[in-house]
Amino acid sequence: MSQAAVMEHGVEPAESPLTPESWGKLGMWVFLAGDAMSFGGLLAGYGAMRVATTQPEVVGSLRWPVPADVLGIAMTSVMTFLLICSSVTMVKSLAALQDGDLPKMKMFLGLTILGGVLFLSMQAYEWTHLMHRGIYLTSNPYGAAQFGTTFYMLTGFHGCHVFGGVVYLSCVLGKAMKGGYSPTNFNGVENVGLYWHFVDLIWILVFTFVYLL
C-alpha cells in the first residue's frame, strides 16, 4: 500500500519504516535504548558517588578504594575476553544462517550459550571470593561503603541480563533445532543477537568504569 493510501485510510504499514525486515527488530532496538538508559542511570550514579568520595576533604575509611588493588583484574579480563568471543560466535551464527549453513549456525549458537554460562560461573565465583574478603552490599573493609554497593548493583544487574540472555538464546536454539529458522526467516536469531551484543557492550563499559578506572 502506498504511503499516501496509508495516511488517507489510517491503516498500519505492513513494513516497519526503519527495519523493513521485521517489526520485532525495531521493537528490540527500542527496548535496548530503554535498557541503555537504565544502565546509564546506574553508571552515572556510580560516577557521581565515586567523585564525591574522592574529594580531598574525604579521608580514611570514607575514601573510595582503588578498584585495581581490591578486585581481581586478571580474572575479569578473562571474563571480558569470554564475552567478546561469545559476541563473535553470535554474529557468526547469524552469518551462517544467512548463508544457509544451518548446522554451523546451531554450533555457533551453542558456543554463544556456553560463553554466557562460563561468564556467569566466573561472576558467581568472583562474588563468593569477594564476600569471603568482607566486601558486602552495605559494607567493606577497604573504604567507602558505596564501593561494595555500586559494585554488586552494577555487576548484579548485568549478570541478570546475561542470565536472561542465556535463557533467550536457549529458546532460540531450541526453535532452531526444530527447523524454525532459514536463510529467509532469520529475524529471530538477529534479534537475540542484538540483545547479546548489547549485553557485551554494557560489560565493556562496566569493566572499564568499575574495575579499571
Add this chain to the structure above:
Amino acid sequence: MGKTAAGEKHEHPNYMGIFWALLVLTVAEVGAAWPAAGPSYPQFLKGALLVIMAVTKAALVGAYFMHLRFEKRTLAMIAITPMLLCVFLLFMLMPDSM
C-alpha cells in the same frame, strides 16, 4: 550473504578482524590500568585513555556486530541517543558530587 535494511545483499564484515581489534584494545586497557606493572602517570590521562578505548570498543560492537553501520541512520540515532543522554546525566550530577 547478509542483507541491508533495504534488502540488498552485501558481504559480511570482517568479523574476525573486529574480534582482533577488540582483543588488542582490551589488552591495552588492562595494561593502562594494571596497578604495579604500568608506569605512574596522571590519573586524568589514565581516565581519558580508558574512556577512549572503551568507547572505541563499544562503537566497534555497535557498528559491526549490531550492524548499525549498514542500517538506516535514524535507527543509529535511536541507539546513540541514550548514550548522549547518559553522558549529559553524568555531567548534571557532578555539582552534587563536588
